[in-house]
Amino acid sequence: MSTINPMTPDLQSSAETIVPHAQLHWSEIGAQKRNTRDALIPGAWRIDVEKYASRINVLDVPLVCGVLSPYELDITSNFDAVDLVEKMRSGTFSVEEVTTAFCKRAAIAQQLTNCLTEIFFNEAIDRARLLDQRRKTHPHEVLGPLFGLPISLKDTYQIPGIDASIGLACYTFKPSTTYSSLPKLLLSLGAVLYCKTNVPQTMMTADSHNNIFGRTTNPANRNLTAGGSTGGEGPLIALRGSILGFGTDLAGSIRIPSLCNGIYGFKPSSGLIPFSGQRIPFLPGWESVGIIASAGPLATSCRACIFALESILRACPADLDPGCLRMPWVVQDPANLNTGAGNPLRVAFVADDGFSTPTPPVRRGLRSSVEKLRAAGVEIVDLKLPLVTDMLQLMGDMFALDGSKHLTELLQSSQEPLVPSVEKIGLLTPGPSKTMEEYYSLNKLRYSITEKYTELWRDHNIDAILMAPAPYTAVPLDSWSTASYTAIFNILDYPSLVIPVGHVEHTDMVDDISNALYGDADAQLYQKYTGPEACSGAPICVQVIGKKQDDQAFTRVAAMIDSILTSS
Structure with missing residues (x-):
């Protein structure tokens, strides 16, 4: 495990311009912040942004813009996180080479999609050199499991x-003075941290747009949302300016950006990956009384997500974060990792949530996935989810335990206006705080729901659930309006993995509105898909769900499903 001072030299240099808020309008604060960030991109790493301004899809720009050498393109394009750690451990690549390459590619991603909030490339490269030097001078020292990996x-x-x-x-312009528990742990495991990524205003919408940094765009189709609230990670990883990042998921905030950008996103059960010490726009202590949130990885492969979870659990994160479960990673006998011929995998297929009908490309992706699983010998059990109405009502009530007072006060403290996506959802309408009796009632309802779902797993004898992460693919800006396909699994605290399975194709034509099964509200959602031309390049994904705190077994099942769905 690395004992190098985690972030040397002092990172105060990355926030050089400190401004007195009392003297500046919120718009001036935002302009200064963006200028400070942009100045940290070296001139040699800048691209001709105007050259690509008219392009809808910019995924290939890192390959053709000339900033990256062929060697750096190889490092950033052709390996996942597991591969790269192995190559740095073997000495094939130095940590400095890998870190520099990803810093450069992240700079390109930022210029194309506005995905970054904080840049500390120089400090990351300095740390990479220290790791290389430490390895050279102490060749027998045990390397951390994340040795040299840019995250x-x-x-x-x-x-x-x-x-x-x-x-x-x-x-x-109020720099942190302490570490959140997760970055502190990642550094102790040998990782290199080099940037942070954008979020929506309030972190309660699927459009990563705010008054300080502006809007993050989708590199596959810049007319569509990049998702949120872990929205900046989606484009950054899709453009391979990162191959492993960490976000949080309160109602789909890892899984929605994964869907929108066609990457893997894993929401573990709560308490597995350290969550404490973050800046969240809710009152301190909300983690213990509101929606059950998780921290988790977004990556370019399923095995990278599993690798991240295993590395963290093996480090006993409960020793650092008291909110973590003391749940060890159990080494399995490889002979027992696959189901035998007499005990085939059983997967429940959920066609929809009972409120919104999947649009044509999503239905095609689901149908194709089910066909592949059946062809591979997986038993498919058709299933309808119970108590979804209760779960969605519970989610809304839990979000507003304090009547949205704290979040409203944060915005009013600087007189910020709401961005369009936040204004549309209407979650910041002030209301009365919940009484203790009301809160007890909500907890009682949550428990009764979890009891019902425990029976569902047992009665159907299933290993996983398969459904879409949303009824649609990425949608036009400021128009995402449901998180029901993801949020219900936060209520249940179930692990969930998003797997990319394709893209919108020219055959995914708009069909008759009569295909929307659940009334007028469903019809409005269904019409968000306006055809293959408007949604060109939009990824299609599925979501695999497991049982609470059964994450290690779930990752084995999810890996099997991923291998079936992504095989050619």
């Missing part, structure tokens, strides 16, 4: 000397 972070995570502004003027 990006959602803006909520705190690192001393760097802002965690979460897109709010009131937190901007």
Whole structure:
């Protein structure tokens, strides 16, 4: 395990311009913050942004813009996180080479999609050199499991000397003084941290847009949302400016950006990956009484997500974060990792949530996935989810335990206006706080729901659930309006993995609105899909769900499903 000072030299240099808020309008604070960030991109790493301004899909720009050498393109394009750690451990690549390559590619991603909030490339490269030097001078020292791996972070995570502004003027130019538990642990395992990524205003919408950093765009189709709230990680990883990042998921905030950008996103059960010490726009203590949130990885492969979970659990994160479960990683006999011929995998297929009908490309992706699983010998059990109405009502009530007072006060402290996506959802309408009796009633309802779902797993004898992460693919800006396909599994605290299975194709034509099964509200959602031309390049994904705190067994099942669905 690395004992190098985690972030040397002092990262205060990444927040050089400290401004007195009392003297500046929120718009001036945002302009200064963006200028400070942009100045940290070296001139040699800048691209001709105007050259690509008219392009809808910019995924290939890192390959053709000339910033990266062929060697750096190889490092950033052709390996996942597991591969890269092995190559650095073997000495094939130096940590400095890998870190520099990903810093450069992240700089390109930022210029194309506005995905970054904080840049500390120089400090990351300095740390990479220290890791290389330490290895050279102590060749027999045990290397950490994440040795040399560049990892990006959602803006909520705190690192001393760097802002965690979460897109709010009131937190901007106020550098953190302590580490959140997760980045502290990642550094102790040998990782290199080099950037943080954008979030929506309030972190309660699927459009990563705020008054400080502006809007993050989708590199596959810049007319469509990049998702949220871990929205900046989606484009950054899709453009391979990162191959492993960490976000948080309260109602789909890892899984929705994964869907929108066609990457893997894993929401573990709560308490497995450290969550504490983040800057969140809720009152302190909300983690214990509201929706059950998780921290988790976003990556370029399923095995990278599993690798991240295993590395963290083996490090006993409960020794650092008291909110973590003391749940060890159990080494399995390889002979027992696959189901035998007499005990085939049983997967429940959920066609929809009972409120919104999947649009044509999503239905095609689901149908194709089910066909592949059946052809591979997986038993498919058709299933309808119970109590979804109760879960969605519970989610809304839990979000507003304090009547949205704290979040409203944060915005009013700097007189910020709401961005369009936040204004549309209407979650910030002030209301009365819940009484203790009301809160007890909500907890009682949550428990009764979890009891019902425990019976469901037992009665159907299933190993996993398969459904879409949303009824649609990425949608036009400021129009995402449901998180029901993901949020219900936060209520249940189930692990969930998003797997990319394709893209919108020219055959995914709009069909008759009569295909929307659940009334007028469903019809409005169904019409968000306007055809293959408007949604060109949009990824299609499925979501695999497991049982609470059964994450290690779930990852084995999810890996089997992924291998079936992504095989050619």
